[in-house]
Amino acid sequence: xxxxxxxxxxxxxxxxxxxxxxxxxxxxxxxxxxxxxxxxxxxxxxxxxxxxxxxxxxxxxxxxxxxxxxxxxxxxxxxxxxxxxxxxxxxxxxxxxxxxxxxxxxxxxxxxxxxxxxxxxxxxxxxxxxxxxxxxxxxxxxxxxxxxxxxxxxxxxxxxxxxxxxxxxxxxxxxxxxxxxxxxxxxxxxxxxxxxxxxxxxxxxxxxxxxxxxxxxxxxxxxxxxxxxxxxxxxxxxxxxxxxxxxxxxxxxxxxxxxxxxxxxxxxxxxxxxxxxxxxxxxxxxxxxxxxxxxxxxxxxxxxxxxxxxxxxxxxxxxxxxxxxxxxxxxxxxxx
Ligand code: EPU
Numbered sequence: 001x002x003x004x005x006x007x008x009x010x011x012x013x014x015x016x017x018x019x020x021x022x023x024x025x026x027x028x029x030x031x032x033x034x035x036x037x038x039x040x041x042x043x044x045x046x047x048x049x050x051x052x053x054x055x056x057x058x059x060x061x062x063x064x065x066x067x068x069x070x071x072x073x074x075x076x077x078x079x080x081x082x083x084x085x086x087x088x089x090x091x092x093x094x095x096x097x098x099x100x101x102x103x104x105x106x107x108x109x110x111x112x113x114x115x116x117x118x119x120x121x122x123x124x125x126x127x128x129x130x131x132x133x134x135x136x137x138x139x140x141x142x143x144x145x146x147x148x149x150x151x152x153x154x155x156x157x158x159x160x161x162x163x164x165x166x167x168x169x170x171x172x173x174x175x176x177x178x179x180x181x182x183x184x185x186x187x188x189x190x191x192x193x194x195x196x197x198x199x200x201x202x203x204x205x206x207x208x209x210x211x212x213x214x215x216x217x218x219x220x221x222x223x224x225x226x227x228x229x230x231x232x233x234x235x236x237x238x239x240x241x242x243x244x245x246x247x248x249x250x251x252x253x254x255x256x257x258x259x260x261x262x263x264x265x266x267x268x269x270x271x272x273x274x275x276x277x278x279x280x281x282x283x284x285x286x287x288x289x290x291x292x293x294x295x296x297x298x299x300x301x302x303x304x305x306x307x308x309x310x311x312x313x314x315x316x317x318x319x320x321x322x323x324x325x326x327x328x329x330x331x332x333x334x335x336x
Pocket of ligand 1: 126127192193234258270274276282293294296297332
């Protein structure tokens with residue numbers, strides 16, 4: 001028998017803290033419960049939403065008339081060439097363990113809120129590393145067949161903050177556990193601007209992964225809002241990737257606009273710079289929502305803004321950016 005709860009406040013389980021009620025709520029602690037949970041959803045014709053660490057999601061305003069499944073599968077273990085984390089494990093604890101056993105590169109992803117299971121879906125990335133570089137495989141539960149399948153890295157179709165799991169054909173999978181590659185030796189990656197500055201005075205051959213973790217945690221602490229006092233999901237928008245022609249046109253008007261090559265034809269533009277220097281929106285506030293003063297790509301709330309208010313605020317920002325730059329920006333955060 002599943003212990004399904006009713007009318008639960010799920011907004012509090014997300015870092016944005018937007019008010020939202022789930023008609024049904026179930027916390028999945030064992031893999032075997034998934035089959036029953038989805039049978040329940042099918043019998044009652046319920047839609048479902050998956051909750052991991054809640055750091056990249058805003059649940060619907062008012063009441064969601066479906067079932068929210070919180071993935072609380074816990075465990076970390078080593079296999080010959082991988083470190084395996086179950087989906088519900090806290091990501092940053094897993095990073096610490098990963099550094100100890102030689103998951104090379106994971107140190108750059110320190111301090112990101114959320115759970116292990118969410119990392120492949122989003123292809124999380126920070127300070128020069130994306131999680132796709134260190135994932136070997138992802139084990140998933142197939143909602144349709146009720147069977148477990150292993151998806152290899154190459155089949156995940158990873159892109160910038162994107163993967164197969166975000167596409168319609170990937171939606172039938174629930175992440176159960178993820179295998180991360182262990183390496184014999186580790187070359188640290190400190191080319192990202194903020195890290196380069198941090199290690200300026202040191203010889204890089206002495207820098208080890210735990211130093212990088214320390215650096216990343218300290219950089220993040222100064223730049224990211226305090227999760228204990230406000231509502232936020234980190235970067236709210238993706239950094240836009242535009243054509244070289246488009247970038248050149250923008251340079252005509254905004255000489256200093258930064259840009260990073262993506263492949264041979266595209267340029268990734270830091271939206272924080274555009275919001276700050278082109279749109280003058282740093283700290284811009286309306287109602288319960290604002291663009292964070294220290295990093296305008298980050299949207300923060302006073303924990304009272306629901307999904308509708310956040311949506312209309314973000315639409316307004318999108319329009320302003322488009323009017324000034326012809327760039328169409330996309331959400332990074334999943335908002336219902
Ligand atoms: N900038 C400004 N004004 C500001 C702040 C920044 O002009 O007030 C400019 C600077 O030129 C800076 C640039 O914006 O160099 C980029 O900012 P930053 O290095 O802080 O990183 P980001 O590109 O905004 C991305 C990820 C973050 C990740 C950081 C660090 C996305 C959408 N965001 O942000 O990921 O932590 O790089 O690697 O790709 C997240 O996904 O939630 C997230 C926080």
